[in-house]
Amino acid sequence: MLLQQQLGQRLLLVTALLLAQRCADAAPLQPHIVxxxxxxxxxxxxxxxxxxxxxxxxxxxxxxxxxxxxxxxxxxxxxxxxxxxxxxxxxxxxxxxxxxxxxxINRPSDMYDPSLSLDGIWGVPAxxxxxxxxxxxxxxxxxxxxxxxxxxxxxxxxxxxxxxxxxxxxxxGGNDHWTYKINKLSKGSCGRSSLDLWHDAAPAADKVPPHACSYASQDGCTxxxxxxxxxxxxxxxxxxxxxxxxxxxxxxxxxxxxxxxxxxxxxxxxxxxxxxxxxxxxxxxxxxxxxxxxxxxxxxxxxxxxxxxxxxxxxxxxxxxxxxxxxxxxxxxxxxxxxxxxxxxxxxxxxxxxxxxxxxxxxxxxxxxxxxxxxxxxxxxxxxxxxxxxxxxxxxxxxxxxxxxxxxxxxxxxxxDLVVVSDGHRPQAVIDRLGYKLIVGETSSRVFQQIEPVAASLKQVRLSAGQTWQQVLRCGSQYPPYTGACLFNVFEDPSESNNIAHAHPEVIKRLAKSLDEAQRDTLQRQYGAEPTAPLKSPACLVSEREWGGFEGPWIEYKNSTNPGNTQDARPSLLGL
Known part of the structure; x- marks a missing residue:
């Protein structure tokens, strides 16, 4: 009987290896991905x-x-x-x-400090x-x-x-839908006067309308x-x-x-x-x-x-x-x-x-x-x-x-099994496969959609149920041991209105450990300071000189007189 069991186990192992090899040898599916x-x-x-x-x-x-x-x-x-x-x-x-x-974080692209790690520039590391x-x-x-x-x-x-x-x-991060200029909600190298539209390796100057455009004026505008x-x-x-x-x-x-x-x-x-x-x-x-x-x-x-x-x-x-x-x-x-x-x-x-x-x-x-x-x-x-x-x-x-x-x-x-959610500095919440969500620290919580999903005016929002339109969700300390943390089950309570922390100390303890681990392994990023005189910053000067007032890369060109001169580029950037 023991010999039969051993032979059976070996047969299962061989079969598993053959199936694994077949999967490994199979051609990739390669669908179009949109x-x-x-x-x-x-x-x-x-x-x-x-x-x-x-x-x-x-x-x-x-x-x-x-x-x-x-x-x-x-x-x-x-x-x-x-x-x-x-x-x-x-x-x-x-x-x-x-x-x-x-x-x-969302940050401007005119910051640069080559003495910092990852060259002190915002964005995805090269x-x-x-x-x-x-x-x-x-x-x-x-x-x-x-x-x-x-x-x-x-x-x-x-x-x-x-x-x-x-x-x-x-x-x-954004531009005007008709003029393609930087809008007031986004920061360009030269402020709101910058244009932001590119085609491959150059500004899409041919797409910019010759006159002012708006949603009410469409002649010659796209x-x-x-x-x-x-x-x-x-x-x-x-x-x-x-x-x-x-x-x-x-x-x-x-x-x-x-x-x-x-x-x-x-x-x-x-x-x-x-x-x-x-x-x-x-x-x-x-x-x-x-x-x-x-x-x-x-x-x-x-x-x-x-x-x-x-x-x-x-x-x-x-x-x-x-x-x-x-x-x-x-x-x-x-x-x-x-x-x-x-x-x-x-x-x-x-x-x-x-x-x-x-x-x-x-x-x-x-x-x-x-x-x-x-x-x-x-x-x-x-x-x-x-x-x-x-x-x-x-x-x-x-x-x-x-x-x-x-x-x-x-x-x-x-x-x-777990989703980690962060603010602009560090993880602030974790959610597990059972729907338990641990939140620490403070986060603002506008209640507009909780009061009335189709409020016709801001006045209605402010008057409804005598509530203000913004509240702060206070969930104790954002640092271990996370005293006062909030716990919700977002599967059962999608509005996160019922804090169940007091009833589930064991869940708090388990998720706090996961949150602590996530906070400790967060990539610490440092960036150069924002220019004190934006219109005289290298990013703005390159925008005007090299790209005709369009947003664009500037570090390689800040000491050049024509696009393509990369003499000032950092070796860590060019050596990738």
């Missing part, structure tokens, strides 16, 4: 979620039929967690690292390998359209140095998301015409739905029943974007690419609800900039012919971090997600987990 990262997309500003709120006004306000249909025929990612502001989420997506291991580099090494054609916001002080932070064959978009849509559909058409068998990685980062909200006048008129201006403009911009998504999907289908495409649509953070924001995160608590779920739980779904038929129409309720797309895409492309370049520089390894076995239905549960 990603759409919507900027500041609020939780309830998606028809899929708006339908769950029994409010006719909200359902009338939120018009996203194309994305609703795509999600109904794809997989809704119900628990995708991101950072609470733009650049850290995008940095995580690019590098496959939790934001605490790459970048935790020594980290981006997802486009990985996919390009697997034979993909690569293109990025729209918002970058990952650093551009150096040539080695630009999209072309990150593995993208082509780039069309803006480099910073709405920026219309520019981006043309680039996306053109890229798909050209790819299908030149080499349809080559896999395509196309990342599209629209301006929508980020402020300034400047919809086309006729588009805004469709929502004139909304009295609150920011909400009206937001609804118009979102509906416009939904139609553009629909046309891009039609372009993929027309070119015979849809059946082999994996489409990922997601938000980079929660929506901003008040002032110029206009978003709605109901029933989630809080908004963009804060670590309650309204700031960090993102709308997301996948679609396309590559999604297994049996999984279509399903909802993936397991935890997913924004960093997990990196390993998932690498696996589909047939490359390993490891990062030797970053390891050689002593930087944190890739955190990403391959989600494809879970999303494809090969396994039932997400491989992610």
């Amino acid at each position: 990603t759409i990262v919507l900027d500041d997309w609020g939780w309830a500003n998606w028809g899929h979620h708006a339908r769950l709120v029994k409010n006719q006004q909200l359902q009338k306000e939120v018009q996203t039929p194309y994305m609703d249909s795509l999600a109904q025929n794809g997989i809704v990612l119900d628990r995708l967690y991101v950072h609470n502001v733009c650049s850290p989420s995008r940095s995580a997506f690019l590098t496959g690292r939790n934001p605490r291991h790459v970048n935790l 020594q980290m390998t981006g997802i486009a580099e990985k996919l390009k090494s697997a034979g993909y054609a690569t293109q990025h359209v729209g918002k970058w916001h990952l650093g551009y002080a150096s040539d080695h932070q630009m999209p072309s140095a990150r593995g993208y064959d082509h780039f069309f978009g803006y480099l910073g 709405y920026e998301d219309a520019l981006f849509e043309r680039q996306v559909t053109g890229a798909i058409d050209r790819h299908a015409e030149s080499n349809a068998t080559q896999p395509l990685f196309l990342s599209w980062a629209p301006h929508a739905v980020h402020a300034p909200l400047q919809p086309i006048a006729a588009q805004e008129a469709k929502f004139d029943f909304i009295d609150f201006p920011a909400r009206r403009k937001y609804a118009a911009v979102l509906n416009d974007m939904d139609r553009r998504v629909g046309r891009v999907v039609s372009t993929l289908k027309r070119n015979g690419m849809w059946d082999d495409t994996l489409l990922v649509v997601m938000a980079d953070n929660g929506g901003p609800s008040l002032n110029e924001g206009g978003a709605n995160n109901y029933p989630l608590r809080g908004e963009k900039g804060f670590n309650t779920d309204g700031g960090v739980r993102a709308n997301a779904f996948i679609a396309g012919g590559f999604v297994p038929q049996a999984q279509r129409g399903s909802v993936a309720e397991g935890l997913i971090g924004v960093e997990d797309f990196y390993a998932t895409f690498c696996t589909l492309a047939g490359v390993t997600p490891g990062d030797k370049k970053a390891a050689a520089a002593g930087l944190p390894p890739v955190d990403s987990l391959d989600m494809w076995p879970y999303l494809s239905g090969a396994v039932e549960a997400s491989p992610r």
Whole structure:
């Protein structure tokens, strides 16, 4: 009997090894991968979620039929967690690292101190390998359209140095939708006078209108998301015409739905029943974007690419609800900039012919971090997600987990047990696979969407239930031993209104240990100081002298008289 058991065990082992070898020898799947990262997309500003709120006004306000249909025929990612502001989420997506291991803040690109680690410049470290580099090494054609916001002080932070064959978009955090100038919500090298629009390796000067433009004046003017849509559909058409068998990685980062909200006048008129201006403009911009998504999907289908495409649509953070924001995160608590779920739980779904038929129409309720797309895409492309370049520089390894076995239905549960959520300095919250969320320190929590999901005016918000529009969630110390920490179960209590810390001391202890570990392994970044005289700063002078008033890389050119002179570049940058 013992001999039979041993023989049986050996047979199982041999079979397992043969299966593993067969999987290793199998050709990579290599679908076309198209990603759409919507900027500041609020939780309830998606028809899929708006339908769950029994409010006719909200359902009338939120018009996203194309994305609703795509999600109904794809997989809704119900628990995708991101950072609470733009650049850290995008940095995580690019590098496959939790934001605490790459970048935790939005900052200007005119800071530089070569005496500091990583050259003292803001953005994704040049020594980290981006997802486009990985996919390009697997034979993909690569293109990025729209918002970058990952650093551009150096040539080695630009999209072309990150593995993208082509780039069309803006480099910073935001610009005017009609003039492409830096807006008041973003900081350019020379303030608001800077232009920000690039095509591959040079400013897109030919796209700038010859006169002032606004949403009310369209003659000779082009709405920026219309520019981006043309680039996306053109890229798909050209790819299908030149080499349809080559896999395509196309990342599209629209301006929508980020402020300034400047919809086309006729588009805004469709929502004139909304009295609150920011909400009206937001609804118009979102509906416009939904139609553009629909046309891009039609372009993929027309070119015979849809059946082999994996489409990922997601938000980079929660929506901003008040002032110029206009978003709605109901029933989630809080908004963009804060670590309650309204700031960090993102709308997301996948679609396309590559999604297994049996999984279509399903909802993936397991935890997913924004960093997990990196390993998932690498696996589909047939490359390993490891990062030797970053390891050689002593930087944190890739955190990403391959989600494809879970999303494809090969396994039932997400491989992610824990999500780490940070503020601008250090981890502030952790969420486990049971839905328990530990929060420490203080985070503001605007209650706009909790009072009334479709408030018509700011006055109504302030008067409702006698509450103020902003509260502070106080959860004790942000440092160990985290006395006074808050605990919520966000699966059962999505509004994070019931602090259950007193009832679960054992959960507090377990999650506090995870939070402590996350805080201790956070990548500490230092940056050069912001210039005291911005108009005389090297970044501004290079913008004017080399790029004709456009934002652009400046470190390599600050002592040059013509573009391309890199005599002043740091060896650590050029030596990558």
